[in-house]
Amino acid sequence: MIGIIQGLIVTLKHVLQIGNRPTVTVQYPYERMKVSPRFRGKHAVDEDACIGCGICEVNCPNGTITIVKYNTRWFPQFDLGMCLFCGLCVDVCPMNALKMTGDYELADYTRESLIYGPEKLLFKKEVNK
Amino acid sequence: METEQLLLNMGPVHPSTHGVLRFKLRMDGEIIRDCQVVMGYLHRGTEKLGEMKTYLQFVPYTDRLDYIAAMPNNYAYVKAVEELAGIEVPERAEFIRVLCMELNRVVNHLVFLGSLLLDLGASTPIMYGFREREKALQLFEMLCGARMTFNYIKPGGVREDLPEGFIPKLNEFMKDMEKRVDDYEQLINGNEIFLLRMKNIGVISAEEAVNYGMTGPSLRGSGVKYDIRRLEPYSIYPDLDFKVCSYPEGDSYARYMVRIDEMRESLHILRQVADNMPPGKAATTQRYGIAPETGIPSSVMSYFPRIFTPPPGEVYSRIEAPKGELGFYVVSDGTTKPYRIKIRSPSFCNLVAIPSMIVGLKIPDLIAAFGTIDVVLGDVDR
Amino acid sequence: MWTGDGMNAYELIVSILYSIDVYDLLLDAFRSAGMEYALRVIIVLVELAVLFGFVLITVMFLTWMERKVVAMVQSRYGPMVTGPRGLLQPVMDGIKLIGKEDIIPAGADRWIFTLAPFVVFVAALLVFIPLPFGYSLIISDLKVGLLYIIAISAVSPVAILLAGWASNNKYSLMGAMRAVAQDISYTIPLALAAIAVVVFTGSLSTVDIVNAQSGTLFGIIPKWFIFITPLGFILFLIASIAEMGRIPFDFQESEQELVAGFFTEYSGMKFAMFFLAEYAHLFAVSGIVVTLFFGGWTGPVLGNIPVQITSLIYFLIKTYAVIFFAMWLRDTVPRVRIDQLLNLGWKIMVPLALLNLLFAGFVVTAGVI
Numbered sequence: 001m002i003g004i005i006q007g008l009i010v011t012l013k014h015v016l017q018i019g020n021r022p023t024v025t026v027q028y029p030y031e032r033m034k035v036s037p038r039f040r041g042k043h044a045v046d047e048d049a050c051i052g053c054g055i056c057e058v059n060c061p062n063g064t065i066t067i068v069k070y071n072t073r074w075f076p077q078f079d080l081g082m083c084l085f086c087g088l089c090v091d092v093c094p095m096n097a098l099k100m101t102g103d104y105e106l107a108d109y110t111r112e113s114l115i116y117g118p119e120k121l122l123f124k125k126e127v128n129k
Numbered sequence: 130m131e132t133e134q135l136l137l138n139m140g141p142v143h144p145s146t147h148g149v150l151r152f153k154l155r156m157d158g159e160i161i162r163d164c165q166v167v168m169g170y171l172h173r174g175t176e177k178l179g180e181m182k183t184y185l186q187f188v189p190y191t192d193r194l195d196y197i198a199a200m201p202n203n204y205a206y207v208k209a210v211e212e213l214a215g216i217e218v219p220e221r222a223e224f225i226r227v228l229c230m231e232l233n234r235v236v237n238h239l240v241f242l243g244s245l246l247l248d249l250g251a252s253t254p255i256m257y258g259f260r261e262r263e264k265a266l267q268l269f270e271m272l273c274g275a276r277m278t279f280n281y282i283k284p285g286g287v288r289e290d291l292p293e294g295f296i297p298k299l300n301e302f303m304k305d306m307e308k309r310v311d312d313y314e315q316l317i318n319g320n321e322i323f324l325l326r327m328k329n330i331g332v333i334s335a336e337e338a339v340n341y342g343m344t345g346p347s348l349r350g351s352g353v354k355y356d357i358r359r360l361e362p363y364s365i366y367p368d369l370d371f372k373v374c375s376y377p378e379g380d381s382y383a384r385y386m387v388r389i390d391e392m393r394e395s396l397h398i399l400r401q402v403a404d405n406m407p408p409g410k411a412a413t414t415q416r417y418g419i420a421p422e423t424g425i426p427s428s429v430m431s432y433f434p435r436i437f438t439p440p441p442g443e444v445y446s447r448i449e450a451p452k453g454e455l456g457f458y459v460v461s462d463g464t465t466k467p468y469r470i471k472i473r474s475p476s477f478c479n480l481v482a483i484p485s486m487i488v489g490l491k492i493p494d495l496i497a498a499f500g501t502i503d504v505v506l507g508d509v510d511r
Numbered sequence: 512m513w514t515g516d517g518m519n520a521y522e523l524i525v526s527i528l529y530s531i532d533v534y535d536l537l538l539d540a541f542r543s544a545g546m547e548y549a550l551r552v553i554i555v556l557v558e559l560a561v562l563f564g565f566v567l568i569t570v571m572f573l574t575w576m577e578r579k580v581v582a583m584v585q586s587r588y589g590p591m592v593t594g595p596r597g598l599l600q601p602v603m604d605g606i607k608l609i610g611k612e613d614i615i616p617a618g619a620d621r622w623i624f625t626l627a628p629f630v631v632f633v634a635a636l637l638v639f640i641p642l643p644f645g646y647s648l649i650i651s652d653l654k655v656g657l658l659y660i661i662a663i664s665a666v667s668p669v670a671i672l673l674a675g676w677a678s679n680n681k682y683s684l685m686g687a688m689r690a691v692a693q694d695i696s697y698t699i700p701l702a703l704a705a706i707a708v709v710v711f712t713g714s715l716s717t718v719d720i721v722n723a724q725s726g727t728l729f730g731i732i733p734k735w736f737i738f739i740t741p742l743g744f745i746l747f748l749i750a751s752i753a754e755m756g757r758i759p760f761d762f763q764e765s766e767q768e769l770v771a772g773f774f775t776e777y778s779g780m781k782f783a784m785f786f787l788a789e790y791a792h793l794f795a796v797s798g799i800v801v802t803l804f805f806g807g808w809t810g811p812v813l814g815n816i817p818v819q820i821t822s823l824i825y826f827l828i829k830t831y832a833v834i835f836f837a838m839w840l841r842d843t844v845p846r847v848r849i850d851q852l853l854n855l856g857w858k859i860m861v862p863l864a865l866l867n868l869l870f871a872g873f874v875v876t877a878g879v880i
Contacts, residue, residue, distance in 0.1 A: 015839075024587075
């Protein structure tokens with residue numbers, strides 16, 4: 001009985017939010033948490049730096065990456081349905097052209113639409129002139 | 130009166146088998162007469178996969194073993210590879226590794242606490258546990274960009290050095306956590322219903338537990354002070370001050386109490402690590418094998434090659450994961466990929482002791498005892 | 512404080528109609544058609560419809576409240592999107608459940624499987640008949656009201672057994688068996704604790720029980736039976752939580768052990784019936800606790816507001832306090848094991864209830880109250 005009453009006190013403290021016990025839920029679609037700068041989400045490829053060497057393709061543990069031709073140059077294409085988001089491709093890139101963004105809302109209706117080609121991934125680094 | 134024994138198939142889809150586990154129960158009314166554990170529903174062939182990946186590529190797969198606490202999995206594999214290849218790791222990297230592992234131990238025990246109480250029918254502790262876990266996961270996110278599947282500890286060091294403002298945030302978390310553990314103890318420990326459900330339920334003697342190969346908190350709940358951090362010290366554990374928690378009763382309550390105490394011990398270790406974090410590099414700068422020095426600024430791993438060939442040999446290395454002894458047996462044949470990987474997972478070995486604990490008890494006791502063993506099915510089936 | 516017999520809801524409606532000069536007109540109209548009884552039937556149907564509507568709205572509100580209380584305890588918000596503070600969430604849930612496929616598993620006994628949820632629901636509704644919601648707000652002031660309530664609440668385990676048996680599922684069967692074992696062992700301390708109150712009042716009528724609690728003890732505290740037989744109150748509360756089948760005594764469902772117990776196989780509207788019955792039962796039992804131990808609808812008179820309204824408000828405040836306690840307890844404690852519950856029922860609560868009865872008899876005989 002005493003133990004149960006003690007427990008009831010703890011839960012009542014939470015109901016009344018006494019002593020740093022605030023509501024912590026985030027109302028997701030309306031408010032979002034800030035992801036850390038190192039967050040490993042969707043990839044991004046630096047258009048100027050990437051040389052299409054294929055080292056990322058070789059090093060990917062899951063065979064996520066294929067090198068495809070885009071316009072006149074070669075770039076990686078990610079099948080995010082298979083991606084582990086381990087970040088090995090970023091680690092091994094000799095030109096430091098790959099990075100992972102904080103974009104984590106990647107759910108989609110078909111497997112095909114999870115294949116992210118260079119047209120979706122390329123970005124240009126701003127250069128100070 | 131003529132009665133008939135009832136064959137009850139519990140799982141693989143059942144609310145409290147923590148995933149896809151199946152119990153085949155022979156019931157006499159509510160009393161369990163025989164129990165058979167059927168596992169393998171989550172078998173993914175991780176060990177075989179490891180033979181087809183390079184040493185570095187296999188690290189993300191170890192995250193998927195015990196996904197509640199993935200850092201120790203990373204570390205156990207990496208430790209085996211480092212022993213195999215003779216890689217030296219800077220001190221700072223070891224400190225960061227221990228910090229991650231102990232933080233993950235706290236996370237694991239929080240999830241244990243919540244899911245055990247949820248199995249017993251109390252819906253609140255899991256929310257409290259997950260509330261604190263969220264803070265720890267944010268720390269991990271800050272550290273390596275992932276919340277559960279880290280791929281952070283790598284041969285030669287860790288993936289990236291501590292970010293700015295990490296240690297203050299960790300201190301804040303620890304300060305908060307101490308109070309929360311008090312809350313849990315006040316909410317749960319004295320509760321008469323909880324005591325009724327846990328005391329003298331699922332008793333396993335020390336001898337039997339050892340014979341089954343149980344390890345970790347589940348074994349220490351039977352009074353055996355078996356902790357690899359003390360018996361076969363690795364990393365920086367010899368320099369740290371912590372005590373091995375154990376309770377002699379061997380029942381569900383003892384196993385629960387061991388974990389509550391371990392949470393406090395882990396916080397104690399975390400504090401020591403955070404206070405004494407040495408300066409320096411978080412990854413080895415030793416040139417290894419055939420790889421050229423790339424010097425990419427993106428990662429502290431830049432000095433370490435992505436493909437390396439350890440000399441032929443074999444190594445079994447084990448660590449104290451939150452759930453028990455986690456061992457990796459790695460055989461190298463001198464190529465870039467391991468010849469054989471065998472994982473000795475704590476969940477698997479602890480799980481097989483279930484039938485001997487619960488025969489003669491009732492279904493609710495099976496749920497309670499199973500909850501205190503704390504298995505993750507990804508770890509059981511590999 | 513009001514004493515005296517008051518009216519029941521039928522008489523109340525008649526008096527309201529009479530006071531606005533409608534009743535005589537209606538009566539004449541019906542009499543000229545030779546259907547005087549039809550008017551009575553219509554009035555009874557109206558009051559039943561009001562009761563039914565009230566119970567349905569209460570139940571919907573209770574499902575919302577349950578989720579909000581759980582959320583508050585667990586540092587969450589709970590439903591927030593549908594309506595203001597998620598208040599319309601039960602409506603959405605209802606729409607969803609109506610839209611679901613009504614599955615009858617192969618091998619189930621179709622008739623009994625379909626019948627069971629209705630029996631549970633009707634049994635839960637029938638409890639409200641002798642429950643005094645306020646001064647003269649009672650459908651029927653039965654002379655054996657308390658006995659009726661205890662008898663009706665013994666119907667639902669039968670329906671649960673039907674549901675569990677007809678589902679052709681081992682978990683359902685076990686849940687049903689547990690429900691029956693639990694109900695049998697808890698109706699006895701429940702009835703014994705209630706009888707102690709009857710010893711004080713000398714009447715089984717719920718209105719008489721409420722009237723007996725008006726006035727004060729020693730001039731300060733209200734003369735509620737909780738202050739006279741606290742032990743009886745605790746026993747009754749525990750027994751009624753067990754009878755409602757809520758955590759810590761929710762063996763009939765025990766989600767983590769028996770998946771969902773007796774309604775594992777139910778879906779769609781049939782599931783909704785069980786759900787509604789559960790919350791209707793929660794409200795009814797809380798109302799009974801209030802009637803027996805918290806003075807029912809009694810409370811200070813406020814100016815010239817009609818006594819029916821203030822008494823209804825007092826009743827609802829007290830009832831929701833009891834309901835909040837039940838929800839609060841549910842969120843704090845784990846579930847007891849079934850054999851431990853039966854031990855508690857037979858070995859501790861029945862002797863204590865008998866002791867309480869002895870105490871009540873002693874107090875009454877000695878003329879203390």
